[in-house]
Amino acid sequence: MPAISIEDLLQNNPARLWRARAEGAAPSASRGLSTGYAALDRCLPGQGWPRQGLIEILSDWHGIGELRLLMPALARLCSSAGVAHGARAKPAVAQGGWLAWVSPPYTPYAPALAAWGIDVARVLVVHGSGATEWAMGQALRSGACSAVLGWVNPRDPQALRRLQLAAEQSRSLAVLFRPLQAGCAPSPAVLRIALSGAAQTGLRVRIVKSRGGRPATVNLGH
Amino acid sequence: MAPLAQRRVAPALRSSPAVPGPTVVVRSRSRELWLAVHLPSLLLDALRDQTSALSGRVHLAVVDLERDGKVVRACDAAAQTAGVRAGMSVNSALALAPGLQTLARDVGRERQLLEAVACQGLRFTPRVSIEPPDGVLLEVRGSLRLFGGARQLCRRVQQEVAETAGATVRFAVTPTPLASSWFARLNVDERAVLVRGREELPGRLAPLPLACTRWPERTLRTLATMGVRTVGECLRLPRDGFARRFGADLLAMLDCATGRIAEPRTAFAVHEKFALRRDLEPEVVDTGRLQVVLQLMVDDLCRFLRERSRGIQTLEIQLHHREAPTTRVRLRFVQPVGAQPRRIVELLRERLARFGLAEPVRNIRLVSGPLLDLPADAPELFAHDRRESGVHVPQLVERLRARFGNAAVHGLACVAEHRPEAAWRAVEPLGSPLPLAKIACDAGDGHRPLWLLDVPELCEAGDLEFEEGPECIESGWWDGHDVARDYYVARNRHGARLWVFRNRRSADAPGWFLHGWFA
Numbered sequence: 001m002p003a004i005s006i007e008d009l010l011q012n013n014p015a016r017l018w019r020a021r022a023e024g025a026a027p028s029a030s031r032g033l034s035t036g037y038a039a040l041d042r043c044l045p046g047q048g049w050p051r052q053g054l055i056e057i058l059s060d061w062h063g064i065g066e067l068r069l070l071m072p073a074l075a076r077l078c079s080s081a082g083v084a085h086g087a088r089a090k091p092a093v094a095q096g097g098w099l100a101w102v103s104p105p106y107t108p109y110a111p112a113l114a115a116w117g118i119d120v121a122r123v124l125v126v127h128g129s130g131a132t133e134w135a136m137g138q139a140l141r142s143g144a145c146s147a148v149l150g151w152v153n154p155r156d157p158q159a160l161r162r163l164q165l166a167a168e169q170s171r172s173l174a175v176l177f178r179p180l181q182a183g184c185a186p187s188p189a190v191l192r193i194a195l196s197g198a199a200q201t202g203l204r205v206r207i208v209k210s211r212g213g214r215p216a217t218v219n220l221g222h
Numbered sequence: 223m224a225p226l227a228q229r230r231v232a233p234a235l236r237s238s239p240a241v242p243g244p245t246v247v248v249r250s251r252s253r254e255l256w257l258a259v260h261l262p263s264l265l266l267d268a269l270r271d272q273t274s275a276l277s278g279r280v281h282l283a284v285v286d287l288e289r290d291g292k293v294v295r296a297c298d299a300a301a302q303t304a305g306v307r308a309g310m311s312v313n314s315a316l317a318l319a320p321g322l323q324t325l326a327r328d329v330g331r332e333r334q335l336l337e338a339v340a341c342q343g344l345r346f347t348p349r350v351s352i353e354p355p356d357g358v359l360l361e362v363r364g365s366l367r368l369f370g371g372a373r374q375l376c377r378r379v380q381q382e383v384a385e386t387a388g389a390t391v392r393f394a395v396t397p398t399p400l401a402s403s404w405f406a407r408l409n410v411d412e413r414a415v416l417v418r419g420r421e422e423l424p425g426r427l428a429p430l431p432l433a434c435t436r437w438p439e440r441t442l443r444t445l446a447t448m449g450v451r452t453v454g455e456c457l458r459l460p461r462d463g464f465a466r467r468f469g470a471d472l473l474a475m476l477d478c479a480t481g482r483i484a485e486p487r488t489a490f491a492v493h494e495k496f497a498l499r500r501d502l503e504p505e506v507v508d509t510g511r512l513q514v515v516l517q518l519m520v521d522d523l524c525r526f527l528r529e530r531s532r533g534i535q536t537l538e539i540q541l542h543h544r545e546a547p548t549t550r551v552r553l554r555f556v557q558p559v560g561a562q563p564r565r566i567v568e569l570l571r572e573r574l575a576r577f578g579l580a581e582p583v584r585n586i587r588l589v590s591g592p593l594l595d596l597p598a599d600a601p602e603l604f605a606h607d608r609r610e611s612g613v614h615v616p617q618l619v620e621r622l623r624a625r626f627g628n629a630a631v632h633g634l635a636c637v638a639e640h641r642p643e644a645a646w647r648a649v650e651p652l653g654s655p656l657p658l659a660k661i662a663c664d665a666g667d668g669h670r671p672l673w674l675l676d677v678p679e680l681c682e683a684g685d686l687e688f689e690e691g692p693e694c695i696e697s698g699w700w701d702g703h704d705v706a707r708d709y710y711v712a713r714n715r716h717g718a719r720l721w722v723f724r725n726r727r728s729a730d731a732p733g734w735f736l737h738g739w740f741a
Contacts, residue, residue, distance in 0.1 A: 063718035063739025106673035110646035144614035197717025
């Protein structure tokens, strides 16, 4: 196989080459789903949560704001009004679908979800022991869910890869919650975010990996 | 003429006015037409397997053993010529026909036979009703044109019924179910009695002997002593006097028969199930081959469902072994499932994948639950919208439940309650919403955490920084789980916001409890 210089490649095969900068320059190509936090939107390629592929949220503590971070986006996807909007144009992420919680650490509290504007009647809670990656994959592949949240820590890189593939192919927002330590290992996820909190500063969001974007740190406050 | 006045003037039973009383406007084309199928030899037909074995003996009688008297209920033609009649005691019958073979009556089999006839009736009309003990009624007004008129229809029904029940079937077609039954019971001919208009009914019913009504023996005797032997004579009696002497029920029956008042009939519905058994010639050891066999059986099941356009919600697979007890696998669907082989097979595969067979399987039985109506399918107009609004959710729920169990997968609902732990409930996904849910969600009492602990945990309040509170929640004295708590929103050193409470009453556990996270 003859060697090809980088210049050749850049000039002759622009379509087959992925360029981080180009993606940032043309955000309209894959516009994300706004997080609801302007400071965070600015740091993400596509100005929001990626609509396809796995999002990893790394955190060691419950309750520091890991759900608050997602709530504005989830409310837009899973509100009772979302059904009417969904029919108008075919969105990249299914709206008005279900919201699946796969093996959450506690019970998602229905009155609080309703207060955020989420249609509680379309929430599905799965408490599975073992095979939770499988359950998350099923929820993603079913095409019934607007968003799938999973508290799963796949030890096997293959399982993680399968989840990422399922997330890539589905039209759901796929979020995986893992402990901070998992951030040391490589992951095929599109976006990896580490959360930390402190009593004074509030929630600090550190973008560890972002396809098409750059690592950054955002302080969201209380 | 004023019938009421006349009734007062002439109190004698025989005098007019007739029972139909004030003339009602009867339309010549009434809306219903009932075909009565009467099976005169039902008692004998129900025991056909026994009677065919005794074909050499000609004198047969069915005996009611439940009663003390041992009464002959029915007998064959040979016994009848010997003088045996229904209602006779067995001893009298034996005296008349010494070679009489008696058979015990089987009410269950009779009912089965009637239901089989009713099932066949469903091929001609959806409105079928059973008239125990020996009749079936079909409402055929709408079917006449399709089957080429009443006579033609009767011929078709006769052919069908002759296959299941006996050869003797009697028909009558009239506008009221009761009149049809009466005519059919007395009909000795193969041809159906036909009365098309309701206004003809009183006249046509008049010559019928009262025995066709099957009223109690005593009533019939009393009427006979009064010289009333036919329906017509009965109709001529004064209404109020008749009701007083014989009860309002019998008067109502006369009214039903003549079509003065409507007679609601309970519709016959088929209670079908699917059951299939397949023997495995070489016994099956692995689940892989089992699936291949099951796939074929599911195809049969789906054909069965498609023909009936019905669905099932439960399905049981029984694996029979040589020694070990039968293995039963039960599948439960969230919604009735019609002829969707892929959906059923997928769920089966999920269940069988983690299934260790105790012993080789000798045969498989597939038994469905009751057949249910399928949920109406929306037309394809909003197909795109439909895909998003949860058509795939039932399949997802079934698949997850097949693996984790029923309780592991649930939906959520708000409940109008002040106690935090009672303000939500795990519900069936896709179930009907709780009635008070809307109010509860709108009430929005205070700031609520996104995570709720199932059981409040004792926690250290030392390093907590209190932000809001107290919110006092005191409720639930009526069900024994009453609480009296002061709730606070606090922040710990990791920046997490907690929902903590302290019991207000000294009798309850002291200290601070963590009840939720404002995640």
